[in-house]
Amino acid sequence: MKNTKLLELYQNTLPVTTKNGYFKHVTPSFLQWVIELKFLLKQKNIIVVTPNLYDAQKFYDKLSNCIGEEFVLFYPQDQILTTIMALGSPEFKNERLFTLRKLLEGKENYVVITTQDGLLKRQLKPQDYINSVLTLKKGMQYSYEKLTQKLIYDGYKYNYTVERPGEYSIRGSIVDIFTHHNKNPYRIDFFDDEIETIKTFDVLTQRSIESVEEVEIAPLHELFFTDKQKDEVLEKIKDFFGNKELSTKENDKYLRDLENLEQRNKLDTLSYYIPFFNEEETTILNFTNHYELIFVDYYKMVVNENNVISDLKILEETLKGNAFTLIPFRLPLSSLDDKDKIKFDLYHTPNIEAIELSVFDIESFENLLDPLIFYLKNYETFKVFFILKNQENLDKIKKFIELNKKDISNECYFILDEFPGSFIDENNKVIIITDEILFKEKKTSRIRYRSVINQSVKVRDASELTEGDYVVHYNFGIGRYMGLKTMDLSGVKRDYLHIIYDNDEALYVPTDQIDLILKYRNFDDIPPKLSKLGTKQWQKTKEAVKKKIKDLSDRLLKLYSQRKEAKGYKFSEDNEILKEFEGDFKYEETKDQLKAIESVKRDMESEIPMDRLIAGDVGFGKTEIALRASFKAILDGKQVAYLVPTTILARQHYLTFKERFEKYGGVVELLSRFVSKKDQNQILERLKNGYIDVLIGTHRILSDDVVFKDLGLFIIDEEQRFGVEHKEKIKELKVNVDTLTLSATPIPRTLQMAMYGLK
Numbered sequence: 173m174k175n176t177k178l179l180e181l182y183q184n185t186l187p188v189t190t191k192n193g194y195f196k197h198v199t200p201s202f203l204q205w206v207i208e209l210k211f212l213l214k215q216k217n218i219i220v221v222t223p224n225l226y227d228a229q230k231f232y233d234k235l236s237n238c239i240g241e242e243f244v245l246f247y248p249q250d251q252i253l254t255t256i257m258a259l260g261s262p263e264f265k266n267e268r269l270f271t272l273r274k275l276l277e278g279k280e281n282y283v284v285i286t287t288q289d290g291l292l293k294r295q296l297k298p299q300d301y302i303n304s305v306l307t308l309k310k311g312m313q314y315s316y317e318k319l320t321q322k323l324i325y326d327g328y329k330y331n332y333t334v335e336r337p338g339e340y341s342i343r344g345s346i347v348d349i350f351t352h353h354n355k356n357p358y359r360i361d362f363f364d365d366e367i368e369t370i371k372t373f374d375v376l377t378q379r380s381i382e383s384v385e386e387v388e389i390a391p392l393h394e395l396f397f398t399d400k401q402k403d404e405v406l407e408k409i410k411d412f413f414g415n416k417e418l419s420t421k422e423n424d425k426y427l428r429d430l431e432n433l434e435q436r437n438k439l440d441t442l443s444y445y446i447p448f449f450n451e452e453e454t455t456i457l458n459f460t461n462h463y464e465l466i467f468v469d470y471y472k473m474v475v476n477e478n479n480v481i482s483d484l485k486i487l488e489e490t491l492k493g494n495a496f497t498l499i500p501f502r503l504p505l506s507s508l509d510d511k512d513k514i515k516f517d518l519y520h521t522p523n524i525e526a527i528e529l530s531v532f533d534i535e536s537f538e539n540l541l542d543p544l545i546f547y548l549k550n551y552e553t554f555k556v557f558f559i560l561k562n563q564e565n566l567d568k569i570k571k572f573i574e575l576n577k578k579d580i581s582n583e584c585y586f587i588l589d590e591f592p593g594s595f596i597d598e599n600n601k602v603i604i605i606t607d608e609i610l611f612k613e614k615k616t617s618r619i620r621y622r623s624v625i626n627q628s629v630k631v632r633d634a635s636e637l638t639e640g641d642y643v644v645h646y647n648f649g650i651g652r653y654m655g656l657k658t659m660d661l662s663g664v665k666r667d668y669l670h671i672i673y674d675n676d677e678a679l680y681v682p683t684d685q686i687d688l689i690l691k692y693r694n695f696d697d698i699p700p701k702l703s704k705l706g707t708k709q710w711q712k713t714k715e716a717v718k719k720k721i722k723d724l725s726d727r728l729l730k731l732y733s734q735r736k737e738a739k740g741y742k743f744s745e746d747n748e749i750l751k752e753f754e755g756d757f758k759y760e761e762t763k764d765q766l767k768a769i770e771s772v773k774r775d776m777e778s779e780i781p782m783d784r785l786i787a788g789d790v791g792f793g794k795t796e797i798a799l800r801a802s803f804k805a806i807l808d809g810k811q812v813a814y815l816v817p818t819t820i821l822a823r824q825h826y827l828t829f830k831e832r833f834e835k836y837g838g839v840v841e842l843l844s845r846f847v848s849k850k851d852q853n854q855i856l857e858r859l860k861n862g863y864i865d866v867l868i869g870t871h872r873i874l875s876d877d878v879v880f881k882d883l884g885l886f887i888i889d890e891e892q893r894f895g896v897e898h899k900e901k902i903k904e905l906k907v908n909v910d911t912l913t914l915s916a917t918p919i920p921r922t923l924q925m926a927m928y929g930l931k
Contacts, residue, residue, distance in 0.1 A: 177585060178557055180207055181600060187514070187529065191464060196517040196526035199533050200468075201593030203516055204234050207466060211239060211283050216462040217275070218283045221291045223472040225249075229843065232285040238590045245271040245282045247456060249290030251483070265394060265440055266352060273353075273390065275459040276301055286456065288473050292503045294446045295454045296395070304396055309386040313365050319347060325436060335375060338392050348373075351389060358387045393439040397449055405448045406433060412448070412499075419492035426495070437638060444501040452511050453503055457511075465508075470515035477505050486912065530598040536609040541572050543547035544610075545579050546748070548603075551596070556582045557601045559591040565611050630664070642692035642700055643671060648679055649703025649710035650692060656683075674702040740781035740908040741884055743808050746773065749836070753803050756832060758795055765793045772801050772912060776885075782910035794914040795825065799832055801912055806838055806865040810884025814868040817890050819844045825889075826868045833866065843869035843878070888913045 182188055187195055187206050198206075211218050220235075222228040225248055236244045236571045248264045271284060276298055306322055307313060323340045331339040334350040334357045341348045350357035356372040359380065370387055372381040397405065413426050432438045433445065467473065484497040486829045517526060537544055548556065558573075570586050582603075596602075611693040637643065641653045651671040657680065658667050668680035669689065681689065692700060761769070768786050775782035788794050802812045814829075816822045826842040833840050841855050841864050847920065858864050862881035867873055886909050 178587070178602075179209075179604060181555070182206075185600065186527070187516075188213070190514060192514065193514040194470070194517075194526040195529050196527050198516055198518060198531045199593075199595045200230065200234075200518060201533075201591075201606075202529075202531040202595045202597065203468060204231065204238065204592035205604075207231075207235060207283060208238050210464060210466075211243070211281070214464060215281060216464060217281050217460045218466060219291070219457065219460075220283060220464050220466050220468060221288060221473075222285070222442045222468045223288050223476055225287055227468060228285050228287050228290075235283055235285065237484055238592055239283060243280065243282055245274055245284045246269045247284060247286035247290045249287050249288060249293055250867070262440070266360055269352070269390075269392070269394065272301060272456065272459055275456075278460070281462075284456070288476055288505070289502070291456060292505065292507070293443075293455065294450070294501050294503065295456065295458070296446060296450050296453055297452065298459050299449070301390075301459075304391050306389045307386055308360065308367060308370065308389065310367055310370050312367055314367060315365055316345075316362055318345075319360075322389065323349065325836075326389065326396065327439065333378070349387070349389065350375075351387070352392065353388070353390075356381055360382070360387070395439045395446060395449070396442050401449060402433065405445070406430065409433075409445065410446045413495060416495045416498075417493075418495055420489045422493045422495050423899050425491065439624075444496070444499055447500050448835075455503065465511060465513040466516045467513055468520050471517045473505060516840045532596050532598070533848060534594045534596055534603070534609055535603065538609075539611055540564070541569070541610070544572075544605075545576055548580055548582050551601075552581045553604060554582060554596070554601045554603050555585070556605065557585045557587060558605050559587045559589055560591050560607050560610075561588070562607060562611075563588055565607055569610065616830075636692065637669075637832060643826045644690045644692050645671065645679065645681065646688045646690075647710075648673070648705060649713065650700050651679060651702060651811045662742070672702075674704040677705045679705065739779050739806075740910060741810065743776040743804055743810075743884075743910075746804070747778060747807070750804060750807060753832070753836065754800060759793075761796075762793065763807065764788070765797065769797055769800055772797060773804065776801065776804060776910055781908050782912065784911070785913045785915065787915050794889075795828060798825075798889075798914060799829065799913065801885060802829070803833070803836075803838070805885040805910075806833075808884065809882065811859070811862070811864065811880045811882055812866040812887065813873055813880065813883060814887045815873060815889065816868065816870060819870055821889065822869055829866055829868060838865045839863065840866045840868065843867055843872050845870070883909055885909070886911045 182205070186193065187198075188209050196920040207218055207220055220231055222231060228246070228248060230286060232244060232246045240475070246267050248267055252262060268290070272295075274280075274282065275284070291865075306319075308319075310774045320342065328338055328340045331341055334341050334348045337350050337352045339350050345358045345362045347362070348357055349360065354372070356434070357375060359369075359371045359373050360367055361369045361371075370384050372382055372384060373380045409430065418426060429442060429445070432442060457465070480502075488497055489496045506587075534547075537547075550552075558566065558569050560569065566586055566588050573580060573584055591604065592904060593604075594606045595604050597604075598662075632751050639655045642650060643653050644650050648671075651673045656667050656671055657670045658665060659680065667683045669683065669686065671679045671681060673679060703713075768788075772784060772786070775784050786794055786797055798814065803813070805812050812827060815824060822842060822844050826840060829838075829840045841859070843852060843855055848854070855864065855867075856877060856879070859867055860879045867878075867880075872878075888911070
């Protein structure tokens with residue numbers, strides 16, 4: 173709980189007490205404080221709506237720190253075009269499902285952070301979510317077959333042994349289920365149709381952890397339905413599209429969607445059909461009875477509504493028609509006009525009806541406390557609250573104020589606590605000062621999504637294949653899976669995988685030979701060329717690849733042997749400039765991040781060329797590790813090459829590096845196909861003469877015309893997106909170059925070489 177005096181000052185102010193109003197000229201920190209106060213005082217859910225995901229993540233981050241992450245829920249919604257074009261994030265979907273079910277439980281009050289699109293998105297009814305949950309209890313009767321059908325309908329994937337949330341397996345009378353809401357999977361043991369035991373177990377050891385009385389199984393999709401609902405809705409959809417003149421692209425999408433709905437395939441990409449399953453205009457607000465609604469930057473949301481119209485026009489142009497944009501999958505912002513809500517506009521907006529609150533940011537003092545005295549002299553009648561999360565810093569500022577009390581007439585309070593940030597409130601004559609503007613304290617990010625991304629490629633069961641998937645047969649090459657077929661050959665009925673090859677030639681593979689099949693994967697979504705049956709084409713391809721791999725492995729082993737024996741550049745130990753650069757990082761490093769940074773530095777300061785793999789999920793902070801390693805390299809006059817898989821990622825890293833290096837005089841350049849030929853030539857010339865410190869780019873930087881004057885560090889981002897020969901090219905050119913590989917999903921080759929000591 174914050175200081176009593178601070179609570180007294182704000183608990184009766186209009187932004188805190190009202191349920192309806194429009195305010196302007198506030199800062200994010202002030203608004204986050206108002207939200208925290210409302211949550212503490214009102215004992216109800218507070219729904220916070222931001223104009224975009226970027227702002228939503230910042231509010232989620234801050235409020236999780238201040239209120240406690242167990243009381244803050246996140247409902248991140250992709251933008252309209254992303255949703256309709258089936259490009260939505262699976263992490264976002266899992267987070268949304270988690271939030272809706274927490275609201276339905278109603279056990280606690282929460283602050284819910286969402287976006288404009290999240291608030292206005294049409295939903296299934298809350299009762300649908302309640303009805304969809306199956307509770308299995310020890311001793312109850314439940315059909316074994318019915319449970320299997322429920323799991324398939326709910327989006328669970330079969331695996332021989334469950335490894336991650338969203339999977340199930342069946343072995344005799346035992347069903348293993350890994351739900352999203354439990355950190356360990358469940359093992360249910362049946363005797364006929366009676367549930368004998370329910371236990372949780374360890375994924376790695378497969379040993380039981382503890383017995384439980386019940387388990388809840390809920391759908392993994394936002395769109396789920398019974399067979400009866402499906403039949404009714406398919407007719408509605410056919411009626412809707414039946415009286416419209418569809419373009420070829422629209423018709424293809426319509427037929428594909430119908431088939432997927434019928435088969436319950438790819439339901440995560442079909443949420444825009446929810447209005448056909450629920451004709452009521454249900455939104456996230458219907459999942460809670462007691463709430464207050466707060467809009468952040470309402471003026472931007474009004475502008476966003478016009479952008480939505482533009483986005484839908486783009487979709488119409490893409491599909492050559494407007495049939496899909498006529499589906500009312502999203503409510504307009506005006507639909508909330510009759511609801512109580514508090515609207516805030518950050519900083520200044522042209523809205524003359526909004527009440528002026530006159531809250532402003534405070535410039536950072538950056539460890540220089542003397543200017544603080546002059547600042548406070550301008551506001552002698554203001555109460556000043558120093559709210560710091562670090563006791564040492566709090567004692568330091570207390571001592572400083574005490575030593576200078578003859579020059580400071582303000583009433584000062586000192587509080588050890590988390591607070592959203594600093595601001596000056598001219599209406600209430602309050603100044604809030606927090607760590608980051610006094611001592612450049614770092615922020616701790618809380619963004620963590622409930623991720624269940626399946627990375628497996630090997631096919632263990634036919635249920636893992638979808639009709640139309642590209643597959644690779646070890647003996648016959650690349651084909652397309654067309655489903656299972658039961659055939660009577662030689663008087664014996666068996667199931668076969670139907671695979672078609674070039675010229676529509678068919679191959680039937682017995683299901684007991686499924687270990688010969690791999691699911692084809694690539695990263696550019698370009699369909700592969702189908703192999704020809706009855707020719708030696710595939711055998712020749714395999715032999716050529718084997719020879720290439722043999723040659724390459726020989727070269728790699730020789731290379732890694734040379735690297736081990738080679739004397740690389742020994743980088744200098746850390747100095748004050750590097751420490752200052754590290755201090756510019758705005759967040760608090762995690763324990764694992766610090767460990768990784770120290771390991772990289774230790775490698776760089778060794779005479780043996782570094783070859784280190786940093787594996788970490790999205791949000792781990794791999795870019796910061798790359799920044800510090802790069803800065804360490806250029807301090808010794810060495811150049812850095814940063815290889816990334818896409819032009820978009822290259823530009824993102826370029827902007828990040830440029831921003832961080834600029835104040836220290838570091839020269840960063842971008843090389844990709846979007847850079848003009850003239851600019852490329854100039855960059856290459858400057859690179860060769862040593863006038864560029866860091867070169868960031870796609871595989872373009874591996875071209876023969878790219879020559880470094882003194883390359884000291886080579887960074888590869890997402891190794892699995894490149895061919896092996898690409899990645900080893902620079903290593904072969906410079907055996908003594910330190911190499912840092914970053915990956916969210918390290919491929920087996922990298923891990924295997926690391927384990928065998930080849931890397």
